[in-house]
Amino acid sequence: MIAEYRKNFKGTESEFDEYINTKLPKIIEELLQGIWDGLYDYCFDEDNDLRSHQKKMNESIEKKYGNAIKLVESFIEMNSQVSVSTYDTYLKIFDTFEDQLKLDTLISLHVRACQIANEIRVLVSNGYADGAMSRWRTLHELCVTFLFLYDNDTRITEMYQDYHVIERWKKAKEYQENCGFLKMDKLLNEDIAFIESERKDVLEEYGKEFGQSYGWTMNVLPKGRRNIREIEKLVGQDHHRVVYTWASENVHSGVSGINKRLGLREDAENYFLPSANDYFFWIQFNI
Numbered sequence: 001m002i003a004e005y006r007k008n009f010k011g012t013e014s015e016f017d018e019y020i021n022t023k024l025p026k027i028i029e030e031l032l033q034g035i036w037d038g039l040y041d042y043c044f045d046e047d048n049d050l051r052s053h054q055k056k057m058n059e060s061i062e063k064k065y066g067n068a069i070k071l072v073e074s075f076i077e078m079n080s081q082v083s084v085s086t087y088d089t090y091l092k093i094f095d096t097f098e099d100q101l102k103l104d105t106l107i108s109l110h111v112r113a114c115q116i117a118n119e120i121r122v123l124v125s126n127g128y129a130d131g132a133m134s135r136w137r138t139l140h141e142l143c144v145t146f147l148f149l150y151d152n153d154t155r156i157t158e159m160y161q162d163y164h165v166i167e168r169w170k171k172a173k174e175y176q177e178n179c180g181f182l183k184m185d186k187l188l189n190e191d192i193a194f195i196e197s198e199r200k201d202v203l204e205e206y207g208k209e210f211g212q213s214y215g216w217t218m219n220v221l222p223k224g225r226r227n228i229r230e231i232e233k234l235v236g237q238d239h240h241r242v243v244y245t246w247a248s249e250n251v252h253s254g255v256s257g258i259n260k261r262l263g264l265r266e267d268a269e270n271y272f273l274p275s276a277n278d279y280f281f282w283i284q285f286n287i
Contacts, residue, residue: 001027050275057127057276064278069125076121080114083107098154105157109146113139127276129262134250140240141228147235152220162202163216169199 002020005027009016020027042048061069087107094100116139123132149157172187172195179186187195203211209218214226221230232238250262 001031053275054126057278058125060278061125061127069121072117072121072124076114076117079110079117083110083114098158101161102149102154102157105161106146106150109142109149113142113146116142127278129277130250133247133262137244137247137251140237140244140247144228144231144235144237147237148217148220148231151235156216156219159206159210159216159219162206163210165195165198165202166211166215169195 005020005023006016009019011019045051087103090103091100094103116135120132120135120139123129123135145160149160172192175184176186176192199211206215206218209215209223212226214221214228217226217231220234229238229241232241232244
């Protein structure tokens with residue numbers, strides 16, 4: 001723009017410098033406005049690169065696997081209906097607090113599993129294999145927790161529910177340590193006192209080990225073996241461990257998760273994958 005101004009300017013270099021200094025703010029304003037207008041138009045352009053690619057992938061996935069995805073969707077819906085009907089039926093039958101608590105907990109786990117399954121369906125339908133795999137990891141954890149609680153007495157379910165006190169205390173402690181940096185208000189002293197009091201009560205009821213990781217399993221699993229891997233073994237789901245480890249690569253920031261993408265062919269693994277792809281279906285069907 002300055003070059004164009006110079007081409008049409010009649011005068012000396014010093015006169016042009018003085019002239020351009022007076023024009024510069026206006027030039028910058030026009031330049032920035034042009035950039036903003038271009039970005040705005042791109043963001044709302046239905047045919048920009050990202051949207052065009054997404055449409056292409058969605059059409060490809062729908063054409064090849066649309067019926068299979070609809071079957072999965074129907075299966076999820078069926079499970080959702082099962083949750084509702086089961087809860088309505090057994091809530092009328094169970095008359096003790098313990099039985100109702102176990103029913104509430106198991107149904108809550110099942111309903112959340114249906115929600116996670118729907119998230120997986122949406123990610124798969126839109127070509128995000130790695131995201132879908134990472135959500136499967138959560139679905140697997142819900143499954144083994146459900147089976148573990150189902151197989152054990154109501155006391156374990158009570159401990160599972162009461163463990164939220166320990167989790168809340170840990171979150172409150174972390175929040176207090178970092179809220180200043182986040183420019184958020186600290187918890188009130190009375191709130192902290194209440195959280196501390198609740199933690200003290202559950203530790204008095206169950207023992208100090210309850211405050212440790214997976215402390216709610218302490219009546220079933222020995223110390224040092226309270227983790228998701230041991231729960232898997234108890235409920236007969238440890239054969240999924242290899243898939244769980246694979247799915248974890250898409251959750252954490254390890255090097256395997258960076259170098260191996262489900263949506264890329266082996267001959268394209270060194271490429272970047274910032275958006276959707278339909279290649280992952282071939283991999284999934286050939287595990």
